[in-house]
Amino acid sequence: MRDLLLQPTSLAQWYALVNEAEVDCALDLGEDLESYLVFLLMRFTEKPELSKTIVALEFLESLKKFGEDRRTSLQEIGDKCLIYSGFFPEQIKRRRLKESYYIDLGQNAYYLLAAMSRLRLANLYQNLCEGFLMMRDVLLAIRHDDKKFVPLKQNPRPEKIISMYRKPITKH
Numbered sequence: 001m002r003d004l005l006l007q008p009t010s011l012a013q014w015y016a017l018v019n020e021a022e023v024d025c026a027l028d029l030g031e032d033l034e035s036y037l038v039f040l041l042m043r044f045t046e047k048p049e050l051s052k053t054i055v056a057l058e059f060l061e062s063l064k065k066f067g068e069d070r071r072t073s074l075q076e077i078g079d080k081c082l083i084y085s086g087f088f089p090e091q092i093k094r095r096r097l098k099e100s101y102y103i104d105l106g107q108n109a110y111y112l113l114a115a116m117s118r119l120r121l122a123n124l125y126q127n128l129c130e131g132f133l134m135m136r137d138v139l140l141a142i143r144h145d146d147k148k149f150v151p152l153k154q155n156p157r158p159e160k161i162i163s164m165y166r167k168p169i170t171k172h
Contacts (some may be wrong), residue, residue, distance in 0.1 A: 019050045021141035029138065032124055033131045037138065044083050055080055055105050062109075070117065074109040081106025082132060086139025107132045 055077050063072035085102040092099055107129045116127035139140050
């Protein structure tokens with residue numbers, strides 16, 4: 001990442017950081033994913049309780065809910081998993097979990113949201129599910145100065161997780 005240039009508002013600051021990380025990663029999230037990521041970052045700036053949650057339990061609890069309560073829970077789970085996997089990979093290791101734990105839960109939460117939403121929101125949540133790894137890579141790029149940063153020494157599920165930081169391993 002380049003030198004940090006301060007922007008006049010937190011929205012402008014996050015937007016600039018996301019755009020710079022996209023360039024560094026040679027990714028284009030597109031307007032919907034980029035905007036979602038910027039506003040997600042703004043929401044979670046003030047939420048230190050993120051590290052105190054057990055998202056698998058929250059995910060199971062969300063399945064007992066209905067309607068708007070379920071939507072809200074699933075969105076929070078997907079968002080937490082994205083933030084955690086993008087900004088806190090060391091915490092994942094300390095908890096003795098695999099990166100795929102957060103990736104799978106986050107993608108599944110967004111996938112379920114897509115399945116239960118109307119067309120416009122369904123498309124957004126489907127894009128969040130499919131773009132989860134790209135958004136995670138952008139968060140990793142924001143967090144780390146070294147472009148060659150590798151978040152894992154081993155790819156936990158090479159057939160599924162493809163990241164700009166890892167070349168996929170093909171099974172023969």
